[in-house]
Amino acid sequence: MRELxxxxxxxxxxxQLHCAVVQGLDFTxxxxxxxxxxxxxxxxxxCHFPVEVTADFLLNKGAVIFPNFPSLPYNPYRNRLYSREELMKGWTKQQDxxxxxxxxxxxxxxxKSxxxxxxxxxxRxxxxxIDDGVRDLLGGRIEEGGKKKVVGVMGGHTTGRDSESYAKVVRVARSLSRKGFFVASGGGPGIMEAANLGAWMVDASDEMVDQVLDLLKSTPHFALDGYQKAALSVLDLIPKGGSSLSVPTWFYGHEPSNLFSTHxxxxxxxxxxxxxxxxxxxxGVIYAPGSAGTTQEIFMDATQNHYLTYDEISPMVFLGKQRYIEDTMLYPCLKQLAEGREYGDYLFCxxxxxxxxxxxxxxPPKRG
Structure with a gap:
């Protein structure tokens, strides 16, 4: 079916609308x-129609109508991903x-659930x-450059902006973006913010990266006053940046969505x-140090590789020998699980x- x-x-x-899906359009x-x-x-x-175009008229013509829901602050049928500007509209330094x-x-x-x-x-x-919007973006419908080569970045949401891990992820994401990869994160604070920030600074110099990291160190954790203000100061400093994706959730809505992703x-x-x-x-997915949530994601990713859930093997890269070899032994555990399987060669720490x-x-991803 055609998507319009x-x-x-x-x-x-x-x-000629035979078997077309028309999503979230205003025809009034x-x-x-x-x-x-x-x-x-x-x-x-x-969709929204002129007064003269009634539901009976459309139904008699053979159409199917999914009606709007009343009194919702969101559009269940939205036809695009969110932007930072859309989600932040109405926010001020005094009140959210x-x-x-x-x-x-x-x-x-x-x-909630x-x-x-x-x-x-x-x-639902x-x-x-949103699933549909992600497919449009990654398939090349939204931006130039064709299908995107997505690298995910995972890690602790409480990781401070003043930490070594945060700075490393910023530089990793910047380097990957420069080489044509498309960075995706969980969209929250900590390591997730660092990933989208690195992609945003794809054209920034090393000196500018150091300046931005110094600016953000003033409010290292998202619970502190001025956390979002510091991020907005970075956007004032670098108003145009590289493209990336963040994938947050309202389930953890007490954590602010980071402001450095374009989608x-x-x-x-x-x-x-x-x-x-x-x-x-x-x-591939890069794992910076994290806690229980990151550990869960590691084994979910390993399962996808182990059972070829999506018919491909992709890299799992662990950024932090102390965390993943010595402290938790997660990396040796995965190496043992992968013994004799092709994805064992796609594990690295x-x-x-x-x-x-x-x-x-x-x-690169390999067909299993």
Whole structure:
């Protein structure tokens, strides 16, 4: 089925909408001769129509209509990913009245994962729309350059901006972006912010990176006053940056979404978000030091490689020998699990930035 998520794409069909999916469009001020359109098998997801175009008219023409839900602060049928500007709209240094906060408050009020059937349905439709937006982005429909070579970056959300791990991830992400890879993170603070920040500074000099890291050290943790203000100061310093993806969730809405990604795929369901982020990282995942959440992601990723869930093997790179060999022994454990399997050659542990980037470059995804 054809996906039509812009008025331009809709009008190009010249009325032939047979088996087309029309997503989140507003037709109220568009001049269209609706009587001449072929609606047989067309599906409309959350669209707005002129008064004269009734539901009965569309249904009699053979269309299927998914109606809008009332009183929601979010659009379940949105036809694009979020941007930083959209989610931050309404935020001030004095008070957070952003769209991001409004949606989170609504999510909590409705019971989060225990919401009633209509709210749960709206959330699932929303997350499906985000899935679709991610596919459009990574497939090359949104930006130039064709299909993206995605590298995921995982690690602790409490890692401070003043830590060595944070600085290393910034430089790793910058180097990968310069080499044509597309960085994706979990979208929150800590290591996730460092990954998107590195991609944002793809064209920045080493001196500028040092300046930015010094600026951010003043508020190392997201619970401190001035945390978002420091990030906005970086954006004032570098108003245009490189592209990257963040994949946060309102399930952890008390953590601020980081401000350095150009595309934000924010989900209600944390399980869909975590598995989805690992599945799109076809060119590998880098693991900086983290705690329980990072450990869970490591074994989810290893499972995908072990059982060839997506028919490909991709690198798993551990940035931190102390953490992953000596303190937790997670790396030796994975090496043992991978013994005799092809993905054993795609496991690597190091402390060196250049070695991380080199391993990703020399180990492209491999069909199992």
């Amino acid at each position: 998520d812009s008025l331009e794409a809709f009008l190009k069909q010249k009325g 001020d568009v001049e269209i001769n609706w009587d001449r359109l072929d609606f047989q098998g067309a599906v409309f997801l959350g 009245r952003s769209l991001d906060k409004m949606i989170y408050d609504h999510f909590v009020q409705k019971g 225990k919401a009633d059937i209509l709210e749960s349905l709206a959330q 439709l929303h997350d499906h729309a 934000i795929a924010k989900y209600f369901s944390n399980s869909i978000r975590e598995d989805g982020l690992l599945s799109i990282a076809t060119h 190091t402390d060196e930035i250049d070695e991380v980037v080199s391993f990703i470059e020399t180990h």
